[in-house]
Amino acid sequence: MIQVANLHKSFRTQEVLKGVNLELATGKITTIVGTSGCGKTVLLRHLNALLRPDKGSVLIDGVDITRLPQKELYQMRGKFGVLFQGAALLDSMTVYDNVAFPLREKTKTPESAIKKKVDERLDQVGLGEMGGKFPAELSGGMKKRAGLARALIMDPEIVLFDEPTTGLDPVLATSIHQLIARTHDTFGFTGVLVSHTIPQVFDISDYVAMLANGVIEEISPPKNFCASQNPVVQQFIQGKTEGPLDVL
């Protein structure tokens, strides 16, 4: 269980999170939606303490990770896999080495077992033949797949997806969504997605949370979310410029 309580974060004079409260169900996929620049990625980065809040807490299985010393924090991060917006593959390594990297660095797994696991993950994301390529030689969609394979290599309990379909065409975006759903079914992780690809992302989400004006305005299953009477949610879903949401 991930619990976010009264989370505040400011960058210089800009207050981005103004008291976020959120509970993320174990084994489910929760998608955080909101307008561009509303702080979705900032919130996601607090979940594995890549950012530290000004105030508030993030509890992972009852442990507040915002106050953990580095050693304990790194142990806690073993529970996480992260797919970054640009995949964040190490560009000096091949796809195979990128996926194998956490195993080589964090475990004493023999190379033969690493090869078996990496090949399996690459097959699962449809990149079985691409292991020898460097990230610069891959398309945007392939990079995301390779990033997902790396995120899943340590069998994480929680996987964070930072805008996994941004910059992809609709067909590719759907295929990435399907891949996330498929891997979720296989591994049963708790997934947290940041996205504004609506309504497509609703198909793979168990819950949708709306971040607006620095707080969570609504969290509910996709069907209820779409039917919500909250004017902020309705303005976002309908893409209207007039309403309570701040539009730049």
Add this chain to the structure above:
Amino acid sequence: MVSFLGRLGRFALEQIAAMGRIFSFLVSALFLAFRRPAKFYLIIHHIKTIGVDSLSVVALSGFFTGMVMGFQGYYSLRKFNAESWLGSATALGLLRELGPVLSAFMVTGRTGSAMAAELGTMRATEQIDALDSMAINPVKYLVSPRLIASLVAMPLLTAIFDVIGIFGSYLVGVNLLGVSSGSFFAGMENSVVFHDVYSGFVKSVSFGLIITWICCYKGFYAPPMATGVSQATTESVVLSFVLILVWDYFLTSIML
């Protein structure tokens, strides 16, 4: 007036905080360098990029610096009928001063700037965050091996610079200007003592530390955008040059 003082105070606090950050970066990189597991394969890799890959530019600059010293030394010494001291003047100048400083400049330009650009790009493309999220300390993985590698590579590069520089000076002084080969080497043998070699060694090691420290720091904390990377690269080179010269002054005054 109050707002001016407020801005001044904030600026001073920011500068103090920046200094604290840059020193704590060095301390943590050094501390992590000696913590297990040691990243030997990365250290070897960076010795190659800092040392072997800089060899040609260091050798070339050493050769020409030595040849220029041969000409200039001959011109100056001839005024005192002391051309035979050319070997001594060249060796002392190179071993104590020019060897460490110029090879450090070459490594800064060639490798230090590349370090800043590489780490800056890794910051901009979230690769550093990715390491952190995989519970791999990015300072230990990216900075500490470079630090160790530069401490190994810099004295070796400086030694090569010195030897090639002396050879360049020998070619000009003996083969072109007619200084006796025997007096060239005898003067060198009589005047160069171990302390001269040692002071050059200490300088080259500390310059290696400065280059890697500054360039890695600037790249590591580069603003995550294209201009941020270019700015970090420029700042890392300029700041390294300045710090090398300032530190050289202090070391020279201590080790004279």
